[in-house]
Amino acid sequence: MRLMSEKRLDRFRLVEGRGELLAMVALILVVVVLPISVLGYQFVLRPALADVRTIDVMAAAPEAGGFQPDAIRVAAGETVRLRFSVPDVPHGIAIGPGLDLDLGHVDPGQVKEVDVTFPEPGRYTFYCNSWCSPNHWRMRGTIEVYDPQTPEALPASDGPDPVLESLTARGVDIDAPHETPMPPHGRPSAARGVDVVKQMGELPAVLTAPEWRRTLSPAKAWEALVTAGLSQAEAWDAVAYLWLAEMDAERLKRASTLYAKNCAACHGEAGDGQGVAARSLDQHADMNMLEEPVAFNNPSTMLGGSGEIYYAKLRRGGMGTGMPSFGPIFTPDETWMLVDYLWAFVFDLDPNQGP
Ligand code: HEC
Ligand SMILES: [Cu+2]
Structure with a gap:
């Protein structure tokens, strides 16, 4: 009778010890390994694996420098990842015309990105659509999409508006x-x-x-x-x-x-x-x-x-x-x-x- 129960107790201790060890391992995983792998994936592995060119754009109010860069050249058919961050105050980022691309608000410290492919040569505008300063309306940048066959040629403009x-x-x-x-x-x-x-x-x-x-x-x-x-x-x-x-x-x-x-x-x-x-x-x-x-x-x-x-x-x-x-x-x-x-x-x- 007694023997039996002592044995049971031993086994119990063993299980308990293993539990502590598991908890330790889990803790290390969560505190150390997870952040490293997330960061590594985000900043090392993903850009390396992705078949896209990443363009970092800093979006500041015009008096703080505006968009940097404020002109981007992309080949038609090329996929680029536009990654917006803001140094000063929240901005709203959108790209037009006709793309239905609105990234919404970007707060300081936050990064918002979008992968875009422009099938045809042309001109697009990225702009702020959230009131950020009295100069808000000047906060615009251009995307020039060129024909990879003739990279030197300027993209044809749409021509005058008939109206x-x-x-x-x-x-x-x-x-x-x-x-x-x-x-x-x-x-x-x-x-x-x-x-x-x-x-x-x-x-x-x-x-x-x-x-x-x-x-x-x-x-x-x-x-x-x-x-x-x-x-x-x-x-x-x-x-x-x-x-x-x-x-x-x-x-x-x-x-x-x-x-x-x-x-x-x-x-x-x-x-x-x-x-x-x-x-x-x-x-x-x-x-x-x-x-x-x-x-x-x-x-x-x-x-x-x-x-x-x-x-x-x-x-x-x-x-x-x-x-x-x-x-x-x-x-x-x-x-x-x-x-x-x-x-x-x-x-x-x-x-x-x-x-
Ligand atoms: C930075 C301030 C500002 C913003 C933003 C703005 N407007 Fe205006 N808008 C004005 C001012 C000032 C006038 C009057 C002077 C003029 O007609 O040029 C005006 C005039 C107009 C007129 C002419 C009205 C008339 O009776 O002749 C229209 C139409 C108009 N705005 C539409 C819009 C629309 C739609 C938007 C958004 C897509 C817009 N505006 C954004 C400042 C602004
Ligand atoms: Cu703005």
């Missing part, structure tokens, strides 16, 4: 004031406009064509509809419906994200022209902003301008006014999406269009 060309050809001054003398009384509603338009029966094709809407200000369209026999309120609702017709839940979501990241700092979250950058006069001076950012929710100014004028302003930027040029950042379609979105600051969306 801007057409405006110039017609002698339209996109910087001219465009106040409308007869703004709507209440807020025109796309939901009510649906019914107005339905009751009009067969719409003239010109009214439904997006091209018609884009070259015309809502104020001009309203005049035409009132002349055609609609009441003033009905005509505004019909315009609201027509001007928001391009907007579905998907485009609304994408446009509101682009707006929040790239426009709200000046034009305000609510489109009232009161963003963080607009509030202080010092900041105006710092960023050479000669004019107030426009309030998109002001119907008298907003409804007197046409979509193509706003499109052109977005792509070209203001002439020394503080309005940045977004041509190198957004595709034409993304630009139209933003323009369409601006109408939602003066018109109520049909709830069916909402997200």
Whole structure:
């Protein structure tokens, strides 16, 4: 009896001892081996194994040096790993146009990276999309994608924008004031406009064509509809419906994200022209902003301008006014999406269009 239990006790001790040893080994693994292997993998093995060239980009506010480097050359078809770190304050890193590449916020001490392959020669822009300083808008860098067959040749540019060309050809001054003398009384509603338009029966094709809407200000369209026999309120609702017709839940979501990241700092979250950058006069001076950012929710100014004028302003930027040029950042379609979105600051969306 006694023997048995002593034996058992021995075995017990043995197991206990082994347990301690195991715990020790586990501890060493966790404290020493794991970090070494993670770091080794991250900084030695992975770069060596990966078939990609890593380009380290330091992203600082413009007054602290901006992007370094701020110009990158890549061969078409080559995969590069862009590794962003920030020395000063948090920044938002995105690459455009048309790549849907948004790395989000990068905090000091953090590294964010992305592997990209550009199939065709061309020009891209990496930029900060989070307000970081009064000079935030200058925080841009270029990626030049060259043809490996002809590395010396500059990538062909896209050529002039047809909308801007057409405006110039017609002698339209996109910087001219465009106040409308007869703004709507209440807020025109796309939901009510649906019914107005339905009751009009067969719409003239010109009214439904997006091209018609884009070259015309809502104020001009309203005049035409009132002349055609609609009441003033009905005509505004019909315009609201027509001007928001391009907007579905998907485009609304994408446009509101682009707006929040790239426009709200000046034009305000609510489109009232009161963003963080607009509030202080010092900041105006710092960023050479000669004019107030426009309030998109002001119907008298907003409804007197046409979509193509706003499109052109977005792509070209203001002439020394503080309005940045977004041509190198957004595709034409993304630009139209933003323009369409601006109408939602003066018109109520049909709830069916909402997200
Ligand atoms: C750094 C501040 C700043 C940012 C950021 C900015 N804007 Fe502007 N914007 C201005 C200023 C200032 C004006 C007025 C002067 C002018 O029209 O050039 C303006 C004018 C405009 C106009 C012309 C409106 C009119 O009635 O003629 C449009 C359209 C516009 N901005 C759209 C945008 C959109 C969309 C974005 C984001 C993608 C954006 N802006 C980002 C400062 C800014
Ligand atoms: Cu920034």
